[in-house]
Amino acid sequence: MNKLPRITKIVSIEPYKITVIWTTAEIRVIDFEPFFQQWNKNANEHLLALKDWEVFKHVAVSESKTLEWLNHTSVVNFRNKRIEVPTSLDPDMLYEQSLFIKNIDTIPVGVMLKEAREKAGLSQAEVALSAGTTRNYISRIENGKSDIQLETLHKIVALGLGKELKVEVV
Numbered sequence: 001m002n003k004l005p006r007i008t009k010i011v012s013i014e015p016y017k018i019t020v021i022w023t024t025a026e027i028r029v030i031d032f033e034p035f036f037q038q039w040n041k042n043a044n045e046h047l048l049a050l051k052d053w054e055v056f057k058h059v060a061v062s063e064s065k066t067l068e069w070l071n072h073t074s075v076v077n078f079r080n081k082r083i084e085v086p087t088s089l090d091p092d093m094l095y096e097q098s099l100f101i102k103n104i105d106t107i108p109v110g111v112m113l114k115e116a117r118e119k120a121g122l123s124q125a126e127v128a129l130s131a132g133t134t135r136n137y138i139s140r141i142e143n144g145k146s147d148i149q150l151e152t153l154h155k156i157v158a159l160g161l162g163k164e165l166k167v168e169v170v
Contacts, residue, residue, distance in 0.1 A: 013059060027104065
């Protein structure tokens with residue numbers, strides 16, 4: 001099941017362009033000029049207020065993983081009450097209109113595991129047997145076809161390769 005792309009982080013905000021990281025591990029730029037043109041055409045004064053740089057630059061990522069402006073509210077009806085909420089935009093629309101820049105570099109765990117296994121002179125079957133897993137699983141990891149939990153990687157490295165796993169966040 002593919003998850004719908006949602007925004008995880010704002011990388012940069014410049015006049016009417018926002019660079020964001022999506023849950024798809026993509027970095028994409030959202031250019032708001034086309035939105036402004038459409039909102040102008042539709043006479044959507046409420047959203048056109050985002051053209052004011054003092055309003056626009058205060059964008060944030062909402063709990064629902066889209067863009068929102070806490071300093072610009074919308075009025076919605078909720079359970080027969082009118083309430084004010086931060087103005088937010090549909091994340092699917094933002095994704096569709098955004099421009100792909102690049103993917104976030106992934107950690108080449110499979111490549112590192114294969115290199116360490118080959119350097120140790122071991123087969124996939126030997127590593128799997130020592131680590132208590134299957135040769136097929138080792139193969140899928142090495143070929144980037146399977147995700148791996150850190151605990152499982154530690155087990156494969158320690159038991160299967162007889163090595164120490166070091167993880168560092170810098």
